[in-house]
Amino acid sequence: MREFNTSGPNIAHQHYTIERTPLIEHGLKLVEKSRYFTIWAPRQTGKSTYFRQLADKLTEQGYKVAHINFENYKDTPLNDFLYRFNGKIIIHEKIIA
Structure with missing residues (x-):
């Protein structure tokens, strides 16, 4: 219902x-x-x-499609954000680096 x-x-x-x-x-x-x-x-x-x-x-x-809540990263240095974002894409897409 x-x-x-x-x-x-x-x-x-x-x-x-x-x-x-x-x-x-x-x-x-x-x-x-x-x-x-x-x-x-x-x-x-x-x-x-x-x-x-x-x-x-x-x-x-x-x-x-990637969904990102940037509020979670408002105090994160750019390089740290990019590293985390890239890691999430690799995990989600099961890409082996």
């Missing part, structure tokens, strides 16, 4: 979710054109849910 979600990730089959098909399609077009974009909105308005839905569509189309 679905319920309203007021914190944490919104999971469509568990929580009431507003379909944002036109916005997802717009995001797909931007990615296909190699365009970078951000979304600015107040807390708890669906930004993370949007990017998860967009990531799902991109994955379906064969893209490799």
Whole structure:
């Protein structure tokens, strides 16, 4: 049974979710054109849910999607961040260096 979600990730089959098909399609077009974009909105308005839905569509189309919460790295020196990020990609993709 679905319920309203007021914190944490919104999971469509568990929580009431507003379909944002036109916005997802717009995001797909931007990615296909190699365009970078951000979304600015107040807390708890669906930004993370949007990017998860967009990531799902991109994955379906064969893209490799990385999800990074930069808040976790706000005080991390650039070289340390790059080392950790590279390590996570290698682990996730099972790449042997």
